[in-house]
Amino acid sequence: MAKSWKMPKWFYQLGSPRWFYDISSRLLPWFAVAAVLLLVLGAAWGLAFAPPDYQQGNSFRIIYIHVPAAVLAQSCYMLMAVAGAISLIWKMKVADMVAKSCAPIGATIAILALATGAIWGKPTWGAWWVWDARLTSMLILLFLYIGVYTLHSAIDNEVNAGQAGAVLSLVGLVNIPIIKYSVEWWNTLHQPATFTITEKPKMVPEMWVPLLVMVIGFYCFFAVALMLRTRTEILQREKRSSWVQQLVEGK
Amino acid sequence: MSTPLLEAKQLFCERDERVLFEGLDFALNAGEVLQVEGPNGSGKTTLLRILSGLSSAFEGDIFFQGEPVSEVRDNFLQSLLYFGHLPGVKATLTPEENLRWYAALHPETDTMRERILEALENVGLFGYEDVPCHSLSAGQNRRVSLARLYLSHAPLWILDEPFTAIDKKGVAAKEALIEKHAAAGGSVILTTHHELAIKNLRQVNLGRIETAELREQPND
Amino acid sequence: MTNSTTSDLGLGAVFWITLKRDLLLAFRRRNDLVSPLVFFLMVATLFPLGVSPEPKFLSEVAAGVVWVAALLSTLLSMDGLFRTDFDDGSLEQMLLSPQPLALLVVAKICAHWMISGLPLTIMSPLLAVMLFLPDGAMGALVVTLLIGTPTLSLIGAIGAGLTVGLRKGGVLITLLVLPLYIPVLIFGTGAVQAAASGLPINGYLAILGAILALGVVLAPIAVAAALRISVSN
Amino acid sequence: MHFESFSDLIEMGGHGPYVWTCYAIAATILIYNIVSPLLSKKQFFDEQTRRLKREQRISNSKS
Numbered sequence: 118m119a120k121s122w123k124m125p126k127w128f129y130q131l132g133s134p135r136w137f138y139d140i141s142s143r144l145l146p147w148f149a150v151a152a153v154l155l156l157v158l159g160a161a162w163g164l165a166f167a168p169p170d171y172q173q174g175n176s177f178r179i180i181y182i183h184v185p186a187a188v189l190a191q192s193c194y195m196l197m198a199v200a201g202a203i204s205l206i207w208k209m210k211v212a213d214m215v216a217k218s219c220a221p222i223g224a225t226i227a228i229l230a231l232a233t234g235a236i237w238g239k240p241t242w243g244a245w246w247v248w249d250a251r252l253t254s255m256l257i258l259l260f261l262y263i264g265v266y267t268l269h270s271a272i273d274n275e276v277n278a279g280q281a282g283a284v285l286s287l288v289g290l291v292n293i294p295i296i297k298y299s300v301e302w303w304n305t306l307h308q309p310a311t312f313t314i315t316e317k318p319k320m321v322p323e324m325w326v327p328l329l330v331m332v333i334g335f336y337c338f339f340a341v342a343l344m345l346r347t348r349t350e351i352l353q354r355e356k357r358s359s360w361v362q363q364l365v366e367g368k
Numbered sequence: 369m370s371t372p373l374l375e376a377k378q379l380f381c382e383r384d385e386r387v388l389f390e391g392l393d394f395a396l397n398a399g400e401v402l403q404v405e406g407p408n409g410s411g412k413t414t415l416l417r418i419l420s421g422l423s424s425a426f427e428g429d430i431f432f433q434g435e436p437v438s439e440v441r442d443n444f445l446q447s448l449l450y451f452g453h454l455p456g457v458k459a460t461l462t463p464e465e466n467l468r469w470y471a472a473l474h475p476e477t478d479t480m481r482e483r484i485l486e487a488l489e490n491v492g493l494f495g496y497e498d499v500p501c502h503s504l505s506a507g508q509n510r511r512v513s514l515a516r517l518y519l520s521h522a523p524l525w526i527l528d529e530p531f532t533a534i535d536k537k538g539v540a541a542k543e544a545l546i547e548k549h550a551a552a553g554g555s556v557i558l559t560t561h562h563e564l565a566i567k568n569l570r571q572v573n574l575g576r577i578e579t580a581e582l583r584e585q586p587n588d
Numbered sequence: 589m590t591n592s593t594t595s596d597l598g599l600g601a602v603f604w605i606t607l608k609r610d611l612l613l614a615f616r617r618r619n620d621l622v623s624p625l626v627f628f629l630m631v632a633t634l635f636p637l638g639v640s641p642e643p644k645f646l647s648e649v650a651a652g653v654v655w656v657a658a659l660l661s662t663l664l665s666m667d668g669l670f671r672t673d674f675d676d677g678s679l680e681q682m683l684l685s686p687q688p689l690a691l692l693v694v695a696k697i698c699a700h701w702m703i704s705g706l707p708l709t710i711m712s713p714l715l716a717v718m719l720f721l722p723d724g725a726m727g728a729l730v731v732t733l734l735i736g737t738p739t740l741s742l743i744g745a746i747g748a749g750l751t752v753g754l755r756k757g758g759v760l761i762t763l764l765v766l767p768l769y770i771p772v773l774i775f776g777t778g779a780v781q782a783a784a785s786g787l788p789i790n791g792y793l794a795i796l797g798a799i800l801a802l803g804v805v806l807a808p809i810a811v812a813a814a815l816r817i818s819v820s821n
Numbered sequence: 822m823h824f825e826s827f828s829d830l831i832e833m834g835g836h837g838p839y840v841w842t843c844y845a846i847a848a849t850i851l852i853y854n855i856v857s858p859l860l861s862k863k864q865f866f867d868e869q870t871r872r873l874k875r876e877q878r879i880s881n882s883k884s
Contacts, residue, residue: 221854
């Protein structure tokens with residue numbers, strides 16, 4: 118890790134907290150509007166207009182929350198690990214803050230995916246929890262998030278906390294495919310050929326288009342939430358810099 | 369002019385929202401002894417940890433023999449002897465075992481038994497070479513660690529408070545050792561509360577205490 | 589090798605010296621060696637007491653119980669891997685050694701495995717008998733533990749490295765490491781169960797071996813990075 | 822519109838409670854993720870302005 122590669126100047130500019138603060142304040146409204154529109158549209162479409170599944174009936178409408186949440190929880194972990202790697206290798210402050218902000222968001226989204234999965238299970242399997250491969254993987258993902266988050270809060274020094282979190286999330290990233298594979302394999306061993314809700318059913322466009330809308334909406338929401346958190350983090354860490362002081366005085 | 373062995377440029381370090389030092393420049397040439405001065409809490413230990421490479425919580429550049437230290441790290445470590453707050457002595461091992469283990473980690477360290485015994489004798493631990501370190505006092509443990517100075521051939525010594533737990537006579541002996549090391553072309557950077565009687569001693573001062581914190585306190 | 593009196597050692601020699609040192613340290617504090625083993629035994633005892641002493645039930649869960657007990661017991665001993673070195677400053681000297689840190693780390697992990705994972709593996713048939721593991725699965729249990737416990741030590745060392753400077757490291761390390769242990773647990777118990785029902789286990793062993801190989805390559809790098817971070821605090 | 826009436830939409834053929842709970846949880850979690858950083862940002866600015874005022878008070882009383 119002692120080596121660091123030289124990168125073009127804009128790359129380092131990207132790492133300047135102030136630059137990120139400025140650019141994100143311009144981007145935020147756009148993503149916020151997009152997120153609200155897409156989520157409202159997708160939810161209304163999914164709840165009221167999409168046809169029910171021929172097997173599961175209306176409980177199928179939970180898919181419009183569960184799948185986007187599951188997808189987002191996984192991408193969030195990836196972003197956290199990649200941002201952590203960038204901050205480890207190039208000592209980029211913003212990447213560190215982004216990585217730190219990812220953990221609580223990702224954890225709550227993983228909880229959402231788990232909760233919706235469990236609730237979906239009740240009408241479908243008649244039980245609140247079934248050791249379904251995807252639900253189990255999601256539970257482990259939540260554990261990984263909790264680990265990163267706890268480690269972060271256990272270390273007082275912010276720089277060290279960021280680096281330690283980055284190492285752990287990278288280790289987790291290497292492990293995720295192994296965990297997924299092992300859990301899927303374990304699942305086939307113990308529950309051969311049960312009908313799983315989360316397996317992609319053959320969906321007609323009226324069903325998957327709102328799903329797509331919801332997924333994009335969730336990503337836009339994520340962009341908003343991440344920027345908000347990172348901005349607060351920037352303010353707190355840069356509170357003694359002149360530009361933050363000016364912001365405070367301007368209030 | 370030859371390139372200095374160790375050179376620091378524009379070092380900046382901040383700890384717990386307090387600036388310990390900023391714009392710190394100094395160079396350490398072969399044959400020089402540099403004492404880092406400053407009141408308690410001024411960052412002397414932090415500076416030594418930064419120079420040794422243990423801590424990376426700083427901004428600025430450190431050069432070893434004219435090259436950025438991160439690029440010649442192996443070379444730098446080969447030439448370094450670091451004596452920190454913690455002695456680095458295992459309680460369950462004997463002094464001799466401890467020194468042999470150190471020698472395994474750090475090439476350029478003598479491993480001949482006579483030399484080890486001699487080094488232990490020099491720090492006042494003659495006859496203790498096979499006593500487990502947990503039955504030695506804290507001061508004696510530090511002296512086990514100090515015995516490394518007699519064994520190492522590393523040119524650069526970074527010593528953090530090497531004279532605590534040593535009596536007057538011992539201090540004089542260590543001063544002589546440091547002078548001899550410098551005379552042979554080695555370099556030393558150290559912190560100490562003792563008045564040093566060493567020729568050609570140079571100082572770098574971290575004295576200034578940042579007043580930002582005082583401002584925070586609501587006294588009038 | 590210009591000067592025979594100084595310690596210019598090759599990598600292999602450094603590995604051996606570190607390994608021997610850690611084994612010697614462990615051997616001089618023998619009491620610490622025993623506690624993970626007793627813990628291993630106790631956890632396995634809790635299951636018949638807590639659930640059911642029925643041989644049929646026990647023989648079904650035996651593989652899982654032994655594996656979970658081994659995993660927890662490894663984890664218990666993991667916290668001490670770097671802690672004494674951190675507390676007395678030996679870790680600083682390791683970081684400042686020109687020898688590659690990852691090599692020293694591998695040696696320490698190897699020593700740790702020899703005093704924790706290996707005795708557990710040797711002791712596992714005893715537990716297996718107490719839990720009525722089918723005879724056909726006994727070999728599989730020992731072999732999977734033999735391949736699996738080094739992986740547990742390697743992964744656990746990452747957690748130990750990350751938490752070594754922290755006061756509450758012991759609890760935290762379980763949170764960090766347990767999720768990462770899951771694949772090893774799944775394939776380890778899977779192999780034993782397959783053997784119990786008379787199926788071949790080569791595939792499982794190959795996967796466990798692959799995970800071990802990955803761990804041997806990547807974990808020391810992560811541990812080294814983690815230690816540098818922890819010490820720089 | 823798939824449903825005949827509004828009460829149908831609420832009922833969802835018996836699956837209503839499940840579906841609506843999910844959407845409610847989703848709304849809560851999403852809103853939490855937006856509100857919590859906004860709150861801590863507000864808290865940050867409050868703290869900083871308090872600090873500024875205190876400093877001004879101190880410097881005023883000194884002069």
